[in-house]
Each structure stands twice: as structure tokens, then as C-alpha cells.
Amino acid sequence: MHKFLFILIFLLNIASQSEASKVVYAVRFDKSTDSIYVTNTIDSLIVDYSTYLPDSIGVFSTNKMIQFQPIAKGRYLIKNLQQKGSYVFFATHTKSTITEITGITIIVRSSLWWLWTLFSILGGLGMFLFGINFMSDGFIRLMGHRLHKLIQRFSRNAVTSINTGVVLTTIMQSSSAVSIFLAKLVDNQLMSFRQSLGIIVGAALGTTVTLQLIALQINSYSLFLIAIGFVFSFLTKKSFLKRLGQIFTGLGLLYLGLQIMSQAAFSIKTVPEILHFLEQMSNPFWAVLVGILFTSITQSASAFIGILIMLGSLNLLTLEASIALFIGSNIGTSVPVFLNIANISNEAKATAYFHLIYRIIGALLFMFWIPTYTQWVVSISTFFSENVSLPHLIANAHTIMYI
Structure with missing residues (x-):
């Protein structure tokens, strides 16, 4: 806790120092320029039109204190930009009888924008994960004590075992949790190692159900789903409807968290270092390694999936990079399993080893x-559809891989 406070004070100290140091920011204007992001720590802004000399220029802004004056041919100085907001500068250029109007938007934001963006992304991710866990808990409570018996009943042959794995992962929302659960059943001799194999294979396919749900991107209906969940949970007395309400609430929180992350992450498109890092994911070996490390450290493939969908919706990741990243994440799901197999029988440990081997084989088959x-x-x-969004392509890639 003390370390966290020290880091927070240090970051705020840096921010306060940057607030005190005012700079002049220069931007070159051309037809391809869309918008420029700057902080409110600047005193003035130089807009350079020297490569595209206009006949006249102007500015739209609610800031009445703004000053706009020429300092050279094709170059203009703008003062008093400390007020946060959007400033739209436009230029006209006449060719023959045709007048072209070209605009550029200067967006001035707080010097602490990156800190609030970070908090928003983490908060959205937390809500996303809470929604998944809350929905999973609702499924488990809905099934009750019948879950163990149903698993034992439908794991007698390969086909039903795979189907059981799909359903079980859809309920528990974690293939790692399914493998840990199976290892404990094998350890307690409630299931044989051979019976667990088909379920583990089905569990890998079951993760695609979660991914397809997320890829639907019905974020605008998140509050509607939460409202339905509230009605079922608090305005009814039947246990079945209460559990159903919990599932709807969890699903709504999942989409709401994803929406918060996407809105907050839009700002990172203006950070060159982050864009450069994401470009490095075009190398499949780096992408697989990042996927393994992230999932191993956070012990949550769901968090990684949420981030992938968020970045995909903003077109910050290519489909190739996303495939390599979730291949690595699939291998990383083995880490939580191995952390939970201490002091169990060798047959139960074999379940965890099979989980790892199956994921590695799948990675090697597609990586190259x-x-x-x-x-x-x-x-x-x-x-099946001409217009397919990148998040849906990511989900489809995951589904096709395990089919």
C-alpha cells in the first residue's frame, strides 16, 4: 500500500512539474492532416501552412481569449490555448474557379490525461472481469449441485465429453478453471484421467463462446441488460429468475466494461510509443511471447481477450497480430493450472500436463x-457476410482454430 502511494505521489509530482513548464508547440499543416492532440501546458501554437499556402484562414472556438496572428508567409501564431477544448482551424485555397476548404482540429486536453486514461482502462477492465465472474457464478448457482453429476454422466465417451467441455467452459468462463476443477475430480477419484481428456479439448472450444459474445459488441444495450438483471434479481422471489437476473447483470457489466475501455483507449491512438509497440506485434514470435507473459502474469485469458477485442475495435491491431497474441494467451492459460496441482495424485497432475501439451500442439500447428x-x-x-468487423474476425479465427 505504501509503495502504491509513493508511486502515485511521484507521478503527480511529475505532472505538476510539467504543468509549470510551458512550451511552444509547432505543427505542419497539409491536406492529409486530420487532428492534433496537445496538452494545456502550452503557451502558444505555431501552425505552418508553408507547404500549402492558403488565400485565407480562420478558427472556430468557444475560447474568446484566443489570439491568432501571422508571423511569416504561410505561418501563424496562436496564443492562449490553455483552456481545454477543441479548436478547428480552416484554410481556403482557390484554384481557377474552385475553392477548396481544408480543416485541422487542435484538441487541447489536461496534462494528466494519460493518468485518467489509465484509470479508465483499468476500471473498465475490472468491470469487464467482474461481469464475466458474476455471470459465471450465476450459471453455477443455476446448475446447483447437479453440476458434478452431469459431468460424470456426460463424460462417458469422446463426443459427449467434448460437448461437456464446451458447456462447462461457457458456464465457468475459464478453461483454466475447468482444468483445475477436473484435476480435483480426478484426484478424488470421481473421474478417470481418460474421461477428462475430451472435456479439456471441449473446454478450448468453449472459450470461443465467450469470445463470440464479446465480439457481438452490443455495448449500447449494456444498461438494458443490467436493467433486466435488476428486475429479475430484486423484484422476483423465484430462485431460478434471480439466478437468471444475475446472468443478465453479469453480461451487461461485461459489455459496459468493454465500452468504457474502448472509449478510454481511443486516446492512446495519439501516443507514438504505444503505436510502435503494437506494430511490433506483427512479428508472430513477439506476439506469442507477449500473449504467454500477459496471461501467465494476470492468470486471466478473459482479460487478454477483452483487451484484444478493444484494440481490434479501434483498428490498433491487425488480424494476424491478434491471432498470434491469442495463440500465446492459450499457452499461458496453463500457468494457473500448474499453480493449483500441488499435493495431488499423479493421475490428476496428468490432467494439467495434457492441458499444456494440447495448447502447445495447437500453437505449433498454426504459428508458422x-x-x-x-x-x-x-x-x-x-x-457468410460481406461486412465483418475486426473483432468478429478475431473471434472467428479463434473458433475456426479449435473446430
Whole structure:
């Protein structure tokens, strides 16, 4: 706790120092320029039109204190930009009888924008994970004590075992949790190692159900789902409807968290360092490694999936990079399993080893031909629908891989 306070004070100290130091920010204007982001720590802004000399220029702003004056041919000085807001500068240029109007938007924001963006992304991620866990808990409570018996009943052959794995992962929202659960059943001799194999295979496919739900991106209906959950949970007395309400509430919180993350993360599109890091994910080896490390450290593939969908919705990741990242994440799901197999029988440990081996084999099968696989995913997805969003392509790539 003390370390966290020290870090927070240190960050605020840096921010206060940057607030005190005013700078002059220069931007070159051309037809391809769309918008520029600056902080409110600047005194003035130089807009350079020297490569595209206009006939006249102007500015739209609610800030009445703004000053706008020429300092050289094609170069203008703008003062008093400390007030946060958007400033739209436009220029006209006449060719023959046609007048072109070109605009540029200067968005002035707080010097602590990055801190609030970080808090918003983490808060949205927390709500996203809470929604998944809350929905999973609702499913488990809805099933009650019948869950163990149903697993034992439907794990007698390969086909029903795989189907059981799909359903079980959809309920528990975690293939790692399913493998840990199976290891404990095997350890207590409630299930054989052979019976657990089909369920683990099905669990990998079951994670695609979560991914497809997230990829629907019905974020605008999140409050509607939460409202339905509230009605079922608090305005009814039947246990079944209460559990159903919990599931709806969890699903709504999942989408609401994703919406908060997406809105907050829009600002990171203006940070060159982050964009450069995401560009490095085009290397499949780096992307797989990042996926393994992130999932191993956070012990949550769901968090990683949420971030992938968020970045995909903002077009900050390519489909190839996303495929490599979730391949690494699938391997990383083995870490929580191994952390929970101490002091159990060798047969139960074999369940955890199979989880790891199955994920590694899957990674090796696809890792070396990701570009070709990407083309397959796009072709199959566009066969059913011409306009497929990147989040849906990511979800489809995951589904096709495990089918």
C-alpha cells in the first residue's frame, strides 16, 4: 500500500512539474492532416501552412481569449490555448474557379490525461472481469449441485465429453478453471484421467463462446441488460429468475466494461510509443511471447481477450497480430493450472500436463502459417457476410482454430 502511494505521489509530482513548464508547440499543416492532440501546458501554437499556402484562414472556438496572428508567409501564431477544448482551424485555397476548404482540429486536453486514461482502462477492465465472474457464478448457482453429476454422466465417451467441455467452459468462463476443477475430480477419484481428456479439448472450444459474445459488441444495450438483471434479481422471489437476473447483470457489466475501455483507449491512438509497440506485434514470435507473459502474469485469458477485442475495435491491431497474441494467451492459460496441482495424485497432475501439451500442439500447428490462416478466416467469414468487423474476425479465427 505504501509503495502504491509513493508511486502515485511521484507521478503527480511529475505532472505538476510539467504543468509549470510551458512550451511552444509547432505543427505542419497539409491536406492529409486530420487532428492534433496537445496538452494545456502550452503557451502558444505555431501552425505552418508553408507547404500549402492558403488565400485565407480562420478558427472556430468557444475560447474568446484566443489570439491568432501571422508571423511569416504561410505561418501563424496562436496564443492562449490553455483552456481545454477543441479548436478547428480552416484554410481556403482557390484554384481557377474552385475553392477548396481544408480543416485541422487542435484538441487541447489536461496534462494528466494519460493518468485518467489509465484509470479508465483499468476500471473498465475490472468491470469487464467482474461481469464475466458474476455471470459465471450465476450459471453455477443455476446448475446447483447437479453440476458434478452431469459431468460424470456426460463424460462417458469422446463426443459427449467434448460437448461437456464446451458447456462447462461457457458456464465457468475459464478453461483454466475447468482444468483445475477436473484435476480435483480426478484426484478424488470421481473421474478417470481418460474421461477428462475430451472435456479439456471441449473446454478450448468453449472459450470461443465467450469470445463470440464479446465480439457481438452490443455495448449500447449494456444498461438494458443490467436493467433486466435488476428486475429479475430484486423484484422476483423465484430462485431460478434471480439466478437468471444475475446472468443478465453479469453480461451487461461485461459489455459496459468493454465500452468504457474502448472509449478510454481511443486516446492512446495519439501516443507514438504505444503505436510502435503494437506494430511490433506483427512479428508472430513477439506476439506469442507477449500473449504467454500477459496471461501467465494476470492468470486471466478473459482479460487478454477483452483487451484484444478493444484494440481490434479501434483498428490498433491487425488480424494476424491478434491471432498470434491469442495463440500465446492459450499457452499461458496453463500457468494457473500448474499453480493449483500441488499435493495431488499423479493421475490428476496428468490432467494439467495434457492441458499444456494440447495448447502447445495447437500453437505449433498454426504459428508458422498465420498469414495463410488469416486469409482463410477472412474468406470464410466474408462468405457468410460481406461486412465483418475486426473483432468478429478475431473471434472467428479463434473458433475456426479449435473446430
